[in-house]
Amino acid sequence: MFSSVTAARAAWKAFAAPVVACGLAVTAATPAAATIFFGNYNPSNTAATSAGVGLPLVRRAPDATQSFDTAASNSTYCANFFCTFFYGTTVTTTFTVDSTFVASHLIVPISTVSPYGNRRAGFNIERLDGADWVGLGFMQVESGLVPAGIHEVQVAFGNSSGSTFNPAPIQFVDGSTYRIRTNHAAGAAGFMSWYLSDQAAAIGQSFQRSTQPGVAGPLAYQPAFALTDGGDLVYAPKSGAIPEPATWVMMIAGFASIGAALRRRRLVAA
Incomplete structure (x- = not known):
């Protein structure tokens, strides 16, 4: 036995x-599963495509719940082959966080055009310190990694050195005010359009500045963005089967x- x-x-x-x-x-x-710490819209829950080495990014096509039809026209614009800063456009949006967290990625809906070759559009993250804005970090988007049409692009905070990407997450502190500002990073002439959310902007919260006549001024809605930990945004269906x-x-x-x-x-x- x-x-x-x-x-x-x-x-x-x-x-x-x-x-x-x-x-x-x-x-x-x-x-x-991704943690979205702060944002003004819900990113699309669609299949992700990873691309890039020196500047990696993840892109998604907007899902049926998204209707990005209004853009901050030419959010970063470069008029000539040498991409000078004397003629261009930038977009800035400010926000105040309601918790303390460490974010590693930014998600934005954009479209890019680069008629003379691949170029880089950047997003700067800055904190309001008294009357001054202090730079905390930045990320860059290579236009060659974003196909035609509107895509939600997820990029990490950090910088590249050749083919190596160096991540640098950013701490956001409860009650502090921050801003995201587009910039001309590098490359040939072209532009990037940053699409707006459905949240109305407060006075002075979202602004487009340009040396082009007729496009500068306050934006009625905020450019869409989300701060996240870089986790997976595609959720598995909840089924008991x-x-x-x-x-x-x-x-x-x-x-x-x-x-x-x-x-x-x-x-x-x-």
């Missing part, structure tokens, strides 16, 4: 161990407990 019980236990361990390990491995490999890996592990553990109880009863009865 004891030998048969021992053999049964050994067989159970041989079966359960790899199953449990497999369940844990699948759980560990599941991408972490297929148990999660953790559920399988719990079920197996429950069966093991039942089996152990039955074996104890048999031993007592014997």
